[in-house]
Amino acid sequence: MKYGLNIPSAGGRDFLALGAMVHRLDPGVVPFRKATECQIHVSGGEFNVAANLADCFGLKTGIATAMVEYPIGELIAGHVRAMGVEPFYKWFKHDGVQGPNMATVYSDHGQGIRAPVVFYNRSNEAAAQLTRGDFNWKEIFAGGVRWFHSGGIFAALSPTTAELIIEAMQAARSAGAVISFDLNYRAKLWNISGGGERAVAVLDRIVKNVDVLVGNEEDLQMGLGMPGPEVTAKAKLDPSAFLGMIEKVTKRYSQIKIIATTLREVHLANRHRWGAAAWINGKTFVAPICELDVLDRVGGGDGFAAGFFYGLLNGEPEEEALKLGWAHGALLTTFPGDTTMATLEQVRALAQGGSARIQR
Numbered sequence: 145m146k147y148g149l150n151i152p153s154a155g156g157r158d159f160l161a162l163g164a165m166v167h168r169l170d171p172g173v174v175p176f177r178k179a180t181e182c183q184i185h186v187s188g189g190e191f192n193v194a195a196n197l198a199d200c201f202g203l204k205t206g207i208a209t210a211m212v213e214y215p216i217g218e219l220i221a222g223h224v225r226a227m228g229v230e231p232f233y234k235w236f237k238h239d240g241v242q243g244p245n246m247a248t249v250y251s252d253h254g255q256g257i258r259a260p261v262v263f264y265n266r267s268n269e270a271a272a273q274l275t276r277g278d279f280n281w282k283e284i285f286a287g288g289v290r291w292f293h294s295g296g297i298f299a300a301l302s303p304t305t306a307e308l309i310i311e312a313m314q315a316a317r318s319a320g321a322v323i324s325f326d327l328n329y330r331a332k333l334w335n336i337s338g339g340g341e342r343a344v345a346v347l348d349r350i351v352k353n354v355d356v357l358v359g360n361e362e363d364l365q366m367g368l369g370m371p372g373p374e375v376t377a378k379a380k381l382d383p384s385a386f387l388g389m390i391e392k393v394t395k396r397y398s399q400i401k402i403i404a405t406t407l408r409e410v411h412l413a414n415r416h417r418w419g420a421a422a423w424i425n426g427k428t429f430v431a432p433i434c435e436l437d438v439l440d441r442v443g444g445g446d447g448f449a450a451g452f453f454y455g456l457l458n459g460e461p462e463e464e465a466l467k468l469g470w471a472h473g474a475l476l477t478t479f480p481g482d483t484t485m486a487t488l489e490q491v492r493a494l495a496q497g498g499s500a501r502i503q504r
Contacts, residue, residue: 147456148401148425149322149355156288157230158203158457160321162312163190163298164271164305165209165220166247168442168482173255185442186223187249187482189297189328192443195227196450196484200472200491203454206230206289208279208312210270214238216246227483234278236270243268251442254413260441264332266301275304281315291457292316293449295326296367299346300333306346313353325350326449327359329367344369351397356456358449360405361386364393381409383421383430390423401425402456404466406448406473407433414438416477420448420470424462431470436477443482448473450484451491464495471495
C-alpha cells in the first residue's frame, strides 16, 4: 500500500471524472465590454483533469457528464473525442429557445496591472439537472476504474449534483477505486445556491468519502469551515499556512491520506510565481518556486492535479509526483485554453530542472 492508498493495478480505465462541461469565451486581453471576437475553449474543472491525463500522460480516462443535443453540445463533444476521453453522457434535448444549455464561462486575460475578469451564464444548465440514478455506475465501474474524481464547482451547481457526487463516490468505493476531490471553492457559484453555510454543509458530506483532497488554505477555510490564518497575497508562496491546517483537516477527516495544493503569487496578470505543496500519508513535500510568464492562467490548477495524480498512479516517489504536478500546471499556463498541449517529455524535463533553451 503506497502513499497510504490502495491503488488498483493497471487494467481497465485509469481515471473517471464526474462534473460539468462548459465552453469558455475568451477575448484575450480585450475586456468583454469592448470585445469584437472571442476564442472558444472547452473546459470543466473535472473534465480538464481527465483530458490532461489522457492527452499528455497517455492514461485511459472517462468523463460522466450532461450533454445537450444542439450545436454547442456537438462542439463540446468533439473536443472530448479529440482529447481522447471516453464519454458517459446523460443526454438532454434543447427546446430551441430556453435550453437546457451547456454553460458559458466568460473570461478575459487581463494584462499587467489589470486583473482577469470571470463571469458566468449557467442559466438552465443541463449539468445542474443531473441527479442520482442518471448513470449506471455498476456498468461504468464493471471493467475496473483505478481512480475517481470530482470537484466543488460541480457540487455547487444544485442540490442534486452534490447527491450525485456522493452516489458516485460510494460506487467508486465499492469498486475499489481511489477517490479524489478538488474543493475549487467559487464564491460566485455558492452565493446563488445557499452561500457559505450551505457550502460547508455540502462539502463536509462529500469530503467524508475522499482519499485525496486538493485545495489551498482558502479552499479549506471557506469550503470546509476550517479556522486558519488570514489569507494574504504575500502568504501565497509560503506553504506554512497550508501545511499548518493539515492536522485540523485530518483530525476531522481521518480517512484522508493526501492533501495537495498549488501555491501562486500574482505580481501582474501575466507574471506569477508558482509552487506547490503536499501532505502525503504523514509527510510534507514542497516543490520548487518558479517565475511564470502566463499566457492563459485558466486550468493551471487542474493541470497540477493531473500531473500529481499521474505520478501517484505511476508509483513515482512522493516528491517526484508533486514535481510532475507542479511542472505540468506551470506548462499549462503557457498554452491557450484550459487543457494541455504539453508532452510527457516536456513535463519530466521541467520537473527535473529543465530550461527554456530552444530544442533543435
